[in-house]
Each structure stands twice: as structure tokens, then as C-alpha cells.
Amino acid sequence: MNAPVLNAAIRLDPAEPRHDWTLDEVEALFDIPFTELVFRAAEIHRRWFDPTEVQLSQLLSVKTGGCAENCGYCSQSAAFETGVPASKLMEVQNVIVQAMEAKAGGAQRFCMGAAWRDLKDRDLPKVSAMIAGVKALGLETCATLGMLTPHQATALKDAGLDYYNHNLDTGPDYYDKVVTTRTYQDRLDTLEAVRDAGISTCCGGIVGMGETRRDRAGLLHQLATLPAHPDSLPINDLIPIPGTPLGDAPPVDGLEFVRMIAVARLVCPKSVVRLSAGRETMSRELQALAFMAGANSIFVGSKLLTAGNPEKSTDELLLADLGMRPMTMASATL
Numbered sequence: 001m002n003a004p005v006l007n008a009a010i011r012l013d014p015a016e017p018r019h020d021w022t023l024d025e026v027e028a029l030f031d032i033p034f035t036e037l038v039f040r041a042a043e044i045h046r047r048w049f050d051p052t053e054v055q056l057s058q059l060l061s062v063k064t065g066g067c068a069e070n071c072g073y074c075s076q077s078a079a080f081e082t083g084v085p086a087s088k089l090m091e092v093q094n095v096i097v098q099a100m101e102a103k104a105g106g107a108q109r110f111c112m113g114a115a116w117r118d119l120k121d122r123d124l125p126k127v128s129a130m131i132a133g134v135k136a137l138g139l140e141t142c143a144t145l146g147m148l149t150p151h152q153a154t155a156l157k158d159a160g161l162d163y164y165n166h167n168l169d170t171g172p173d174y175y176d177k178v179v180t181t182r183t184y185q186d187r188l189d190t191l192e193a194v195r196d197a198g199i200s201t202c203c204g205g206i207v208g209m210g211e212t213r214r215d216r217a218g219l220l221h222q223l224a225t226l227p228a229h230p231d232s233l234p235i236n237d238l239i240p241i242p243g244t245p246l247g248d249a250p251p252v253d254g255l256e257f258v259r260m261i262a263v264a265r266l267v268c269p270k271s272v273v274r275l276s277a278g279r280e281t282m283s284r285e286l287q288a289l290a291f292m293a294g295a296n297s298i299f300v301g302s303k304l305l306t307a308g309n310p311e312k313s314t315d316e317l318l319l320a321d322l323g324m325r326p327m328t329m330a331s332a333t334l
Helices: 022-032 034-050 092-104 120-135 150-160 184-196 213-224 253-266 286-290 312-322
Strands: 053-063 107-112 140-144 163-165 200-202 206-208 234-235 272-275 296-300
Touching: 022 213, 022 253, 034 253, 034 286, 053 092, 053 272, 092 107, 092 120, 107 120, 120 140, 120 150, 150 184, 163 213, 163 234, 163 286, 200 234, 206 253, 213 253, 234 253, 253 272, 253 286, 272 286, 286 312
Parallel strands: 053 107, 053 296, 107 140, 140 163, 163 200, 206 234, 234 272, 272 296
Antiparallel strands: none
16 A cells, blocks of 8 residues: 655755745645654654654742743743742742753753743843853753843853753744733744844743644644744643633643644654654553653653643653653764
8 A cells, every 4th residue: 555645845854944835835844644753753853863852951940939021831931920929039048959960860951941021131140141151060951031132142142051942832823812911923023033142042832722723734834934943842731720811721632732743843854753742641551641642852850930830750761661861962963
């Protein structure tokens, strides 16, 4: 029996990553029969990565709650009653201690997140000291601090920042259904400042916020047509937070979530695709399917910013049973 014939106009196996995807092409990828889609994504994955390796990151909230943004999924927004109190920016040494513990637990990258609309210049020296201290431990450094100006991005680069996370969240046509306190262009402008400063980008989004499949395709189309594809591409499964507008959102079907991972791998083949938030409620089998479809990064540690995450022993057992191992630093920075 012949294999399914795909739309000849969709080039799935380019010699180099494409930046000329159309939205219709990306949406059409979601319609490929599931097993064929996962197979094609796995082929592309193997071109650029060792499929038995997974990059391990750990995330710390260095400033929690009180954010002026109204992102409908977020427990840290001051606009919603979620029971998450606002805190001040952590002291540098406390962050370094947490990073040391993360490294001892196997993390390769340490990500620092602050619940800010944007980074204020007054906080830049302290954040820079955190980054420099974590970098000195031999860890890759990542930060998510809200919107940046070009000079702030340059300062973070000088401090030793390797990655900056700034998610687009969803496709542009659905964005204002999720957040109205900043625009899609605001996010794109920050990504441009990060790229121009020579920092690697970490940028993805969330599924399960009431968006359509075309909206998901819209997110991936935006990422795939950036001047440079994200170096890290996190795909988050919404964790519904009581008190937020999306607190009662129904879960996304597991196979549809895996399709999102697979299409992300196809359109951004050299990106490290992170199976990100939401793993605590995913079965082992669903996570294994996501790895088969091209995911090759996870957050480790029992807590993300404010949400739960699988325990270290649970992840160690899963990766051992799948025959997977931590990604080498050289592979992680291809």
C-alpha cells in the first residue's frame, strides 16, 4: 500500500529551515494523518538532533505576583484574584543558591522569571548580577522579564545572558482574546531587541486557551517566519488557574497537543522544542508521543513559576524507561 500523498506545494524536508511558510501551509500540516505527521516530524528531528537526548532546564520565579499585565492565563496578574501574593525581587545570593541546587539536580539551563510588564532600569544592575552569578556556575542562563528596550538587552548580554524568553502566546488573530495590556507588535519588538543584542531567543506559546487549530497554526506561522527561528520553542499546555478568565478552560485533546509539537518541529526544525508547562497532568504515554514527535526539552524541578511540575524522581524514571539522556551542551547550542 502506498504512503499518503501530501500536498506537493508543502516542502517538509528542506536542506535548510524555511522562513517563507504561509499560514495555509502551516495549517495544512495539522491535517496530515496523525501517524504520518509524527513520522515526518521524527525524520526532521533526526536530521538536526540526537533523538535520545533531552535538554533540561529549571525555572525560578525571582519576582512573583503583582504584574500589571492582564494575560488571561496567568496567576501572577494583579488584575485577578488568584491567591498569589506579590513579592519583591529576590536577593542575588538567594538566586545563586537556588541555581547551585538546580545544577546539582541535573539542570543544564537556569531560567529566571520576573512578573513584570517590562524591565525597569533601576532593576537592571541586580538582574545582571544574578545572571553573571548563575553563568559563573557553568549553567546556561535564561531570563523572562517582560518587555525590553535595546539598551537593556545589550546590558543583559554583557552580563552573560544566553537566552531570553518572550512568548507570543498564541496566533495574532486570537491574541486580543487573551491579553489587552500590550500588543502583538510589542512582543515582536522585544524579540527584535533580543536578537539584535546577540542573545538567543526562547519563544513559543500556549495551547488550550479556547483558540482554534488555525490560531495554533497562526502562532507557529509567526515563529517560522521570524528573521531567525527561536533557538528554544516552548509549547505549554494551559494549566487552568482558578480566578483567571481561563480558569475553567477545557483541556486540549492529547493527540491534538502532540500535533502541535510535531508541526512546531516541522516548521522550526533546528529549534529545541520544549514540552513545557502542563506535564504534571500528562500521562507517560502522552509525553513519550511528544518526544517521538520532536520535543527535546523539558523543565525539571517540582515547581515552575507558581505551578506544579513532575518530581525529579518521576522524570528520571520516565527518561530512563524511554532510554533518553541529558543533551550535551554542544548539542544544545547548535
